[in-house]
Amino acid sequence: MSDTAVGRSRAAARDRLDAAGATPAGPDVRRALQLGLAAIWLLDGVLQYQSVMFTKAFGQMLAATSPSNPGIVSSPINWNATLIEHHMVLLNAIFATVQLLLGLGIAYRPTVRLALAASIVWALGVWWFGEGLGGVLSGAADPVNGAPGAVIIYALLAVLLWPSDRPSGASAPFVAARAVGAQVARALWLVLWGSLAYFGLTPANRAPQALHDMIAGMASGEPGWLAALDKHSAALVAHQGLAASIVLAVALAIVAVGVYLPAPVARATLVLAIVLAAVIWVVGEAFGTILTGGGTDPNSGPLLALLALTYWPPPRAGRSGS
């Protein structure tokens, strides 16, 4: 190979690295977070191949997200559920394969942009047709059980981890700011976590036994240790629905405004966000019910934690709270 050819290859390699948002030297935090997103998509795709997804139960699961939604939202959901029930094998195989390819595509540098773009479109479609907009409009959204719809967080992460930098990207205070800018990124964080705080206080979620019943209901079909954990956790909040909701909402609100605070305080609130995400994932979501053989995705816990990491101020960022 001539030196010219080698030079061309080197330039091409550099272009591919740039396309992935990577810097050739040193670890790239954004790339690591992209890989985290890829892993979750991959898990999502594999879960979609489970036995139960090839039965009518899958279509019924989708149709169950329709009630209480406005007609304009619920009609397409019902149409989609009916379509899937009629062609469940073919359509579910396609769904699973698409999600698998999204994960592989994000992990493979040359296709990261294409896969991230496709994941945004796919996630928005699933959020509507598969999750009924996460129950946001129906009053069923519960921050402890996946609100505002796990799949919309995939889309949000794809946007925030998009492999390009704004002019000020190099000096961005955290990874999420590199593609969309710090103000937009903080606003998105505020809306997401603020909405979670709001949903935690809706009448359905602050009822005396609401949280207890939700957590206790997760124990069914789980391994013994997880079922026991759920039952004990449920017992802790029995008849304490209002108090538990207020505590949760306050914690979520603190997280929501945390990214506007100075870096050391912001880090503390991000740790709180990760802890909340872990508690939600284990206690409230039972690992997305994966261990029952019926989970369609890992639910929102890991995505919220991954999202928190995209806002982590790097050492010596030294940003002000303004």
Place this chain on the structure above:
Amino acid sequence: MNIPAWILDIFAAVMLLVAAVSAGQLVVARAWTRAGARDADIALSHLLMGIAMAGTLVASLSTLPNAAWEVIFAVMTAWFFWYLCRETRGQGVGALVSGHHAPHLLHSAAMLYMFAALAGPAAGGGSGMVGLATGSSGGMQTLHAPTLALVFTLLLIAYSVRDLDRKACADGYFHVVGRHFTPAGPALATAAAGVTSQGGPAGLASGGDSAVATMVHPEAAEVSSGDLLAGPVNASPPERLLLSPAVVKGCRVAMGVTMAFMLLIMV
């Protein structure tokens, strides 16, 4: 089992392909590697895993009873664990995660778990395996200790994603010091044009290191490391392809994803 048989057939076919590639690597590498077949254990493990997984997915492809596979994967797990311990002596604790043998230890351990934790129709039969697609008994194979299945699944997915992201040159097997790799694109284009007629294992064996040193610009492998790389030069295109890091990487990712798939559908 409601998973359509054709989906299981596709996964089984991929695993058989991985097994065939691994067998090819063993054969080809034996001709090239003068200083012993380093990494032959890895190719052998892929060969066995491919056969075992294909047999688990499709009943008609089953070969050995579960107990035999348990013994095989227990030995394999111990083997890779021993190698990894050796790596940690040289590279520190980090080798447990990023060591050359770490993913293979994980794959072997996951296979061992899969066969040891099988419950349902096939468990305890001893005479052979019932493929997942078999519906005759009306049952399906499930796994004891499903939490462990989830842990293995998460690790397998994490390694698969890492493998996909890594530079291809980091994944090559049968590396011999001083032997350079060449980008697949130019190499295969040249081969297609009939220019590589002087190569082949015999040529390399007689050419020795001096021949290797003139084969390819050393920087080429680094430059195109994120892309498909071919195996050693002066070899026929099929041989290069079999030993190319990209093929090795592809096999490993396919195996990791299929293993994760199998563990989850048996939870």
